Amino acid sequence: MLRTLSSVSLLIGLHAIAVTANKPPIIQGPITVGTKGHPFSAYAGNISSIGYVEEEFFLSGDAVRYNVVGNLTSDGHWTLSYNSTASYKTRMLIRRPLDHKRFNGDVLVEWINVSGGFDITSTDLPGVYEAGYIWASIDAQATGIEGGATNPQGLIQWDPVRYGTLNIPDDAISYDIVSQAASVLRSGNVTGGQIPEHAILVGASQSGSRVLGYTNGVQPLNGSYDAIIPAICAGASSDFSPVPAHPTPGQSGRTVATNSSGVMDYVRDADGNTKGGIRLPELAVPVAGYNGINNGLSGNTYPFSDSKLNALYPTHQEYVAKVKAAAYASLHEKVILEYQVKNYTRAAEVANVPPQCTSS
Template sequence: MISSRTSRILLCGVLAVGAAAAPPAAAATPGTPGPKPGAAPGKVGTPVVQGPIPGTVPGDPKAPDVRDTYPWMSTNVNLASAGYVEQEFYVSGKADGYGVTGERVASGVPYKTRVIVRRPAHPARFNGTVLAEWQNVTAGYDLDALWSAEQIIRGGYAWVGVSAQRVGVDQLRGWSPARYGGLDVTGGGRFTADELSYDVYAQVAKALRATKGVRPLGGLKARTVLAVGASQSAGRMTVYYDNVLPKTEAVFDGFANIVGSAPSRKGAEPVFQVLSETDVRSPVRRADDEVFRRWEVAGAAHSGWNGQEYRRPILRRDLGEAPSYTCDQPPWSRVPLHHVVAASYAHLTRWIERGVRPPSAPPLELNADGSKPRDELGLALGGIRLSQVEVPTALNTGDNSGETFCLLFGTHVPFERARLDRLYPSHGRYVAAVAKADKRNVRAGYLLPGDAQQNLRDAAASDVGRR
């Protein structure tokens, strides 16, 4: 577990939505070897892939441990029943290093990392799009922040988690020396500010398209590869897009920057930024254009209830306990930001493959001082308004305070029965209002039909409006 002090330090970079959250650039190391003779400038290397790594790995005889038998944060979702598989691979090669302003500080540095793949077992289930997630390390370990099983499996995506940063890889090495002891993304300790991370991430994308050697996607053929990342990872992707990508080979077809910063450069690859209410604190926004969309979701939190509930048993399994927090308000907004993120993936894929531009969305309303005006129920105004906000049964906001990560969790305060009875005199009227709000969001393109159907089932099963 990480300390409160470490948590606060990590938080310094988490909420930098207007600017990339990234470590300072490192100075070039004297004697760093240059490009190999004849190498194409900016060419992204194709790494060596090993695997899939067996599920059971011999433990260290000095400290045998169950952690050597499965990948870190292996999902607890029954993938087999959905026609999916989870596999882990080692990826190794020689990477170039870059500072945060895009200057190359190293060339040909050996590295070895791991990727975790969750994909359809058979090509017929695959929609052709790979979500290559830059795993978030703000908590001190790799976090599959954008793994949303219901939406990803229903859509037929392949999801690939990439361990690109030192903090995550170092934690893996300590968690299971037998499984991960050979990993290193620092060039033997020479590059500890994640200078290699940009090229490592790009090389994994290159491997996902490879037709020779070990193929992480098995028999699946990737038609579209999206770079996706949340919070701090979105900040790293922003640095990559703005400063590194212009000097290197393009290997991603599009970018989904979620609850974090987005590029300021207008490049060839489209960018989709999705922000929770937590993340919007300034009226200064990049305008939508032919390669950029920004959506803001009222009532949603940077890290909400859905992700917390999914990860709690997994962290208890892999760390012995899940972290707990004492926040000033009841935490974890239940506005499903992941529903909007899933819709953004579908739009981004169509944008790339068919040139169909996604719809724009109204921004959240802001006061002159950056605070958010609220209605009589305490709900933010403007933005994408899912049925959980338009037809509320609780106060969900993006705000909170308290220890360490509390400011990221938002709030969730269920309405008292008397208020629910005033708002919804009958159960049927409540269910009809949910259906109407979701139908409007589906038509607008902010919500997928499958998620609208689940919302309707949840509303029908509730006791709201029942006396």
């Protein structure tokens, strides 16, 4: 059984019981109402086939806003004090092993990313279930519930019957909502009685930046989490403003590096892919060109032509061998897990590379 994330508990040397200035939130659920028949961002597939169950709960209560004492310095040693409280009601989505013996003792708590104006999760990957984690996501910010200012696509718009009563008045209380989520999960009341030994907070992109802010300011106050993993956030932390996260920042919120010609350049290889960085098999053995900067959050993919694929990979066996070698190289560099080598190899084996003529 994989225990790949257990070592990250060394990142945070605090193991105090999570505390906030408020009473524990009220728990409602599992939630079954609604017009869709399932929660937003439900597991894609038959979750029972992997030995898991998915349940959604609503949490309601009061959460703290914080004052910043002094400056938010670059060393990350921040001091906060309590400001005020506000009432909220939000949701938590949980996936847990049906068999308690499969539970590895750790719960991953994902701070949901709202960069796109709706809930985006990114840490519920196959290895999480293979290793026996409990996975939980928490909506902590107003945008996820209400949607963005233009063309809102939040939970309320998606299923007003299910989510119409949810409310987060401002993002200043998001940090304490996340602290309270840890306390709820540690109680076992929403995990089928399974009591986590460790709670690990994760966040990616926009929520990764808030996780950094949480690490610097809130974690020292209450020690809610045993480990914290910010991802894809380029080292930028969020502040404690009540202003909701904006799906599309204005020009004042952007920093652009330029060269002497005033144009930002990336060095690209012959396939159009950026050089340097971590070279996963998708880039080491490409079947397309990728550009992640010219289409908002989505990027673009430019599939190679049949002639180019035939030139790069004269035989299918050669393509599979290259993908497998690239996967093992990534494993050796410790940027993927062992099970992913098999996944890469299987995907290559069934891929139509190089393109073969098929009868209609």
